[in-house]
Amino acid sequence: MCGIVGYIGNKKASDILINGLIRLEYRGYDSAGISTIEKNDLSVMKDKGRVKNLYNLDGIDNLSGTIGIAHTRWATHGKPSKENSHPHIDNSKTFSVVHNGIIENYNELRKFLIEKGYTLYSQTDTEVIPNLIHYYYKQDKSSDSLRFLRAVKKACSDLKGSFALEIICKDYPDNMIVTRKDSPLVIGKGEGENYISSDIPAILSFTRNFYLLNDFEFAFLSRNNIEFYDSNLKPIAKSTQSIEWNATSSEKDGYEDFMLKEIYEQPTAIRETIGSKLSEDGKCEFEELNFTKKDLSCINRIYIVACGTAMHAGLVRKDCDRKTL
Numbered sequence: 001m002c003g004i005v006g007y008i009g010n011k012k013a014s015d016i017l018i019n020g021l022i023r024l025e026y027r028g029y030d031s032a033g034i035s036t037i038e039k040n041d042l043s044v045m046k047d048k049g050r051v052k053n054l055y056n057l058d059g060i061d062n063l064s065g066t067i068g069i070a071h072t073r074w075a076t077h078g079k080p081s082k083e084n085s086h087p088h089i090d091n092s093k094t095f096s097v098v099h100n101g102i103i104e105n106y107n108e109l110r111k112f113l114i115e116k117g118y119t120l121y122s123q124t125d126t127e128v129i130p131n132l133i134h135y136y137y138k139q140d141k142s143s144d145s146l147r148f149l150r151a152v153k154k155a156c157s158d159l160k161g162s163f164a165l166e167i168i169c170k171d172y173p174d175n176m177i178v179t180r181k182d183s184p185l186v187i188g189k190g191e192g193e194n195y196i197s198s199d200i201p202a203i204l205s206f207t208r209n210f211y212l213l214n215d216f217e218f219a220f221l222s223r224n225n226i227e228f229y230d231s232n233l234k235p236i237a238k239s240t241q242s243i244e245w246n247a248t249s250s251e252k253d254g255y256e257d258f259m260l261k262e263i264y265e266q267p268t269a270i271r272e273t274i275g276s277k278l279s280e281d282g283k284c285e286f287e288e289l290n291f292t293k294k295d296l297s298c299i300n301r302i303y304i305v306a307c308g309t310a311m312h313a314g315l316v317r318k319d320c321d322r323k324t325l
């Protein structure tokens with residue numbers, strides 16, 4: 001899980017993005033970052049730790065761009081670090097991407113990109129995405145307004161797993177593309193401006209009119225307009241839904257309390273944490289740990305350090321050990 005925010009309009013994007021991230025920090029707080037278009041160039045500012053750390057970054061106050069994307073991370077691939085923070089950019093610094101979800105075939109895509117001459121600087125699954133977009137973008141020799149969208153669509157067709165994506169491109173300084181599959185993303189419609197978020201409450205103070213995207217649908221945003229496309233890039237019509245609830249009840253997604261909400265979120269939480277480690281035959285694989293049989297045979301005690309619900313999960317494990325040893 002992580003939080004993503006986006007803005008395209010006439011206001012200074014960085015303030016809106018950081019405020020939105022603060023409201024989404026419950027979704028992840030390993031690192032945070034924003035990317036804006038500044039005078040036709042991409043700016044990326046990110047750091048490890050909480051969203052408020054962004055205020056300490058040199059130059060953050062000087063950003064004046066009115067289009068941008070932002071992310072607060074809950075790491076799934078690669079440790080919490082600055083280099084693994086989102087946004088991620090491609091080698092040519094043309095595309096900037098934030099991602100919520102897991103790319104299950106990222107190893108395969110990494111190998112493909114490295115063979116094509118790309119360098120990957122982080123350990124995340126996400127970094128393949130901007131580079132794949134660039135790969136398809138440079139193959140497309142036409143220069144019409146949909147070249148950016150075609151490249152994003154082709155890259156998404158290669159992805160297995162879950163994603164909510166926001167993408168900006170320095171060649172399209174007045175546009176943003178968003179898409180999703182199995183990860184949440186909503187589009188808030190304003191007057192001459194549009195907002196993106198992982199959940200409704202983070203942007204409910206700006207608008208009550210929302211577009212919802214189905215899996216594999218694309219939105220091509222400009223300040224005054226949003227075009228929607230299906231998975232074959234056929235234009236589709238969408239209407240807004242008006243939200244009547246207040247921010248607190250929408251944060252609970254209709255559940256009576258947060259505890260009940262968390263209980264119902266468990267299948268998604270499990271899928272997002274270990275889903276990419278499960279192979280089709282039901283085995284759980286943690287290749288990156290590089291444990292040999294000999295290493296495992298030397299382990300005679302496991303410590304589980306946890307509190308809250310995780311403590312109860314740990315106690316269940318402890319109980320199993322008593323029975324099996």
Ligand code: GLU
Pocket residue numbers: 001002003028072073074075076077078084099100101102103124125126
């Ligand atoms: N899988 C991505 C990462 O580890 C995104 C995680 C998230 O959804 O925060 O960077």
